[in-house]
Amino acid sequence: MRRALRWLGIGIGALALFALLFAAWVWFASWRVLSRVHEARPETLAAPTAAQLADGPRQLRILGCANCHGSRLEGHMMFDAGPFVKMWAPNLTELAARTSDQQLAAALRQGIGHDGRALFIMPSPMYSRLSDQEVAALIAAIRRAPRVGGVVSGIQWGPIGRFALAKGGFPSVRERIEAFGLRQPLDAGAATAAGRRIAATVCSECHGADLAGGQPTPEMNAPDLFMVGAYDLAQFARLMRTGRPPNGRDLGLMREVSELGFRHLTDAEIAALFGYLQARAARVPQ
DSSP states (O other): OHHHHHHHHHHHHHHHHHHHHHHHHHHHHHHHHHHOBOOOOOOOOOOOOHHHHHHHHHHHHHTTHHHHHOTTSOOEEEEEOTTSEEEEEOOHHHHGGGSOHHHHHHHHHHOBOTTSBBOSSOOHHHHTTSOHHHHHHHHHHHHHSOOOSOOOOOEEEOHHHHHHHHTTOSOOHHHHHHHHHTOOOOOOOGGGHHHHHHIIIIIHHHHOTTSSOEEEETTEEEOOGGGGGGOOHHHHHHHHHHSOOTTOOOOTHHHHHHHHTGGGSOHHHHHHHHHHHHHHHHHSOO
């Protein structure tokens, strides 16, 4: 009995030591990922046109900046995934006051924060498709927004999130940009180029780099936009402005981004996007 208790104690001690070593590895490996500093390449920011500058605040909504950072760009909690991660989007009005245009552009298009560390929740792959003038216009719109509030909490990684980082299961947006650039939406010709441009810079965050489907959240799959081939223009316009398909079903995330962002698209932009997606649906084999 005494020997059995002794071996039981040794076993428990070994398990405790293993757990301690494992926890230390997870913390150290995830710390290395989170603390790694990257050098951003210089950004070329061309002067926006007067029309682009005037349109900047609307583009902040269409491109989803206001969805994550708040209607006044004041920052707020995006989601609470418990032991995985708690995510706050920063206060852009405060951040803009202490960062340069180069730093803001690197965050937008390269997924690198002003401190050189990689960003994890930022649609930089999609924003990497924006032109120099478009990025400059967005930055100007951010700088023109009235400053409100202060610093907002950043990311709090839970134990499961730390483990995912340690084993490389949660790549930063910086790591996804190159692969995103290799998959472009189908070119359906010059007549639909304007709609393709909107799709590439607005729809691709959720529906994938080539619009063939994506996974905007771990529990959600966004469909191939081939399905727009079954819509007419009126139905598609309703979808873009309300996030509801012809059957009236609540599409959750689509409803949210439509109400906050896509409803700011003009009739002409929606028609151009619809025309391109219809042309794509006719050409993409299913």
